[in-house]
Amino acid sequence: MPSDANKSPSAHTTRFWHDPAKRAILFQSLLVIAVLGFVGMIVQNTLHNLESRGITTGFAFLSQEAGFGIVQSLIDYTESSSYGRTFFVGLLNTLLVSALGVVAATVIGFVMGIARLSNNWLIAKVASAYVEIFRNIPLLIQIFFWYFAVLRALPSPRQSLEPLDNIFINVRGLYMPEPIYGDGFGWVVVAFLLAVVAVIGIARWSKKRQDETGQRFPLFWTAAGLLIGLPLVVYWIMGSPMTWDNPVLKGFNFRGGMTIIPELAALWLALSIYTAAFIAEIVRSGIEAISSGQTEAASALGLSKSKVLRLVVVPQAVRVIIPPLTSQYLNLIKNSSLATAIGYPDLVSVFAGTTLNQTGQAIEVIFMTMLVYLTLSLLVSAFMNWFNTRMALVER
């Protein structure tokens, strides 16, 4: 049209602030500059104020000697280790209880979620009572309950329970023999790894064969035999290169062996039971989201009830379950910081607690602690998102 032809030269002369796209870029870069400037100002202001009040800043304290003891450490730690090392001790303890909690909460949650849908009246009611009780009591109270209830119930070290030989339970924890690996134990590990590789190979082969011929292969028993049997045979050939360090009652308590402290047990129990109640609801909603037509069709094909659940319902339900499940995992990791209430030496208790107080460098310590929780949560989210994409319905 002629009018268009007339307009186009005038469009060339349009100032860039009349062009929405360019204007947007301009405003967004102005905003970014303003935000960066604001953050910079806060940092500058903080540093200036800390200096003018004679408060020490910086991360030099991380290499100073810590001087205090920590009850549970997954890496070597003594009083003469540095504050930096207390960070890693705390971090690993947080990771330990989080990992244990995620696994246990998932297992309990799935069992309870499926049990809620059971046709058995008793099982269904027990599961719903579980969910309603544990998700409606504050977590901190539950942690106290498990800690003090468990502690009160256990005997003193001198009257320890001994459920199995050389395994002792008392108010100080669970004491177990610790394996000491001798020469040649490496071969047992090698044998185990070989078994794992073999099992993966066999699994692929059997799936392919089933796809092609429909014949099934007893994979479970083969795998179990390989994984347990092969290392055992090698262990025997190498002349049993492993001894046990048994805990012995000496003075106040048992020495030697491995210990699970009651703080870890209580925190683990409380975190898994609490989070599992939420996961159970997520699992139930996921299963109920699958239309009953699927179940009926599967039954019509002659699949048994357990196979309907395992092969038809759960794989579809998982797609609904994963995103809210991620949130629960993140909650569990962050809730593990309540450890400080019962004296479990997690990151908040050790690093943002004792180390912060000994050094007085609150800003640095809290900054590092927040960064850890942020990083952990983002890593878990990233993993779960990847898992989610893998499980998502592939549409062709």
Place this chain on the structure above:
Amino acid sequence: MKKMGLIAATAAMTVGFSVNASAADTLASVKERGFVQCGVTTGVPGYSNPDDKGNWKGMDVDVCRGIAAATLGDADKVKYIPLNAKERFTALQSGEIDVLSRVTTWTLTRDSSLGLNFAGVTYYDGQGFLINKNLGVESALELDGASMCIQSGTTTELNAADYFRENNMEFEPVVFDTADQTVKGFEAGRCDVLTSDQSQLYALRIKLSNPSSAMILPEIISKEPLGPVVRQGDDAWFNVVKWSLFAMVNAEELGLTSKNIDSMKSSKNPNIARFVGAEGIKGTGLSLSDNWAYNIVKQVGNYGEAFDRNLGTSSPLKIERGLNALWNKGGLQYAPPIR
């Protein structure tokens, strides 16, 4: 998480409002506000603990009351802010409180790198051990391998570790967040020993359901001078806090008590005349009213009265004066003269 949020919030406040706080004249802002903001414990009997009517009582509380009497003429004009061990310094640094009077040990690190000043010593303390009687332990040197309940965020953790290392002994530290939880852990049998400043052990022992089942070992493993703390860089306020404390000690030395000070007011003794503000420099140097020291003794009492009422023979704790007797009675409490 709650605790961490609080610390983060106070840290953020340090960042945001610090210009005002550091430049501010604390004495002027206390006078303008009309009350002293005093950081105390969340409840340690004898030092700072609310009684059954909700009024704060204790040695540390009396120090706050003395400061209020000196600055505002009324010992009741104090707002008590309970803080746990972790929060206390941040609360002071950020200007949330004017003075921290909370069983706080004077150490080099705290005095030099936190931007704080210690104004004196209200109580000479040392760390000790509380132990269950039926363990049959007589000395701390027999504690090799023991589990120990400790409250987090205190110098206690370090002292215990040092003592055990020095004597080639091992121990298992179980670190709790508050004093109450530490006592609960000890009662539940989680630990053989509870360690803390000895004075606090007396206080914590009466919190046990059966106080006579536990005893305090004779060893003292550290020096713990406890005293009020103020922000560095506000010397006028630092002087006020320091001299409020000195006035209480001097009053005891001069024999002035809350009961006799009115009758002693017209005394011919020049030291007493200077003390009550009838002669000498009076309150000008501190920018306080002339009867500032009189107000402290009249309303709060002298050091000995406060000690007796909160910690000593008239209290449930029954702690001996020991190191906290006056210098001329075999103790360490000594104050520069008011003249």
